[in-house]
Amino acid sequence: MTLEQIRYFTDIAEHGSFSGAADRLYITQPAVSKQIRNLEEELDCKLFDRQRGGGGNNHITLTEIGQQILPSIRNILDQYEAIKQNIDAYKKSKQVIRICASPMTDVYGITKIITQFEERNRDVHIQLLEYSERDVISSLATGESDIAIIREGVLTIGQFDVVPLITDYLAFFCISSHPFAAQHTVTLEQIADEPLALPPDGIYIGRYPMELFKAKGIIPYVISRIRPGTIINNFVNDHCSTLLFSKYYSMISSLHIKMVPLDPPCKSNIVLAYKTSKKNTIIERLIAYMEKAFPQP
Secondary structure, three states, X not given: OOHHHHHHHHHHHHXXXXXXXXXXXXXXXXXXXXXXXXXXXXXXXXXXXXXXXXXXXXXXXXXXXXXXXXXXXXXXXXXXXXXXHHHHHHHHHOEEEEEEEOOOOOOOOHHHXXXXXXXXXXXXXXXXXXXXXXXXHHHHHHOOXXXXXXXXXXXXXXXXXXXEEEEEEEEEEEEOOOHHHHOOXXXXXOOOOOOEEEXXXXXXXXXXXXXXXXXXXXXXXXXXXXXXXXXXXXXXXXXXXXXXXXXXXXXXXXXOEEEEEEOOOOEEEEEEEEOXXXXXXXXXXXXXXXXXXXXXX
16 A cells, blocks of 8 residues: 555545546546556455446445545545654754865765764754865855865965864875885975876865975976876876875775875865854854864864
8 A cells, every 4th residue: 555545545535536636636547547446456345436427427436445444544644744744844943054075074084073963963954065176165155055174275365264173294105115115204306206196186185286396396297187096096007106195095905005204294274164154053063063073283
């Protein structure tokens, strides 16, 4: 017995017409007839008497068993509507926070923390959307999103209020047999002539190393610009090195890849950004929760 069959049955019982039920429910009459036949087959009893009248008009009445079960069928429908109303009221009682983030929240465990906050704050529903860095800024600026999780270097200074969450550092990744693999640190000058596979310039993790090289007047030897995940997956076979943030090392399972910190350190902050005009008590609670989850040194 389906919800559609229950609705068709009660409508026909109340109005005495298959065609009328079809019109009111915006479906075809054959579809109504088929569903009622299926219901009768499932219950193994006839629910309606169909008497053909003059002028092609059919007179539909409930059988005796149909009359007996009608109150119970109506009760099922009423209970369903009551459940639906309770769910709608529950949803409306929650405050929705829309969070947009660039594709790195899982790498840093941010998604897990946001989920924990929602589980512990039953009056809050969080919509977490993953956008490109440019779209994250646009979404926050237009008010489509309440909060953004993004690298601070992507933002214009003073554009939004920011709360520091995580500090990560750029590092040199190479195969374990590389001469630099045994060093404690390397400099940008040392790796200037190394064949590098870097992320594309369209994302911050690709622009940042190039900005550092440019600031030192260095033109690096870049052999390809591909996404970080592709670099990691093809690392050993491509016989190249790269510059990525150190947290990406946790994504690497191969013992043949080493990570060497840069000297001097080149850091990048991941921040929670918001507009002051959008701040409310729920957002304040979320900020406090994330500050506790990611304490600053």
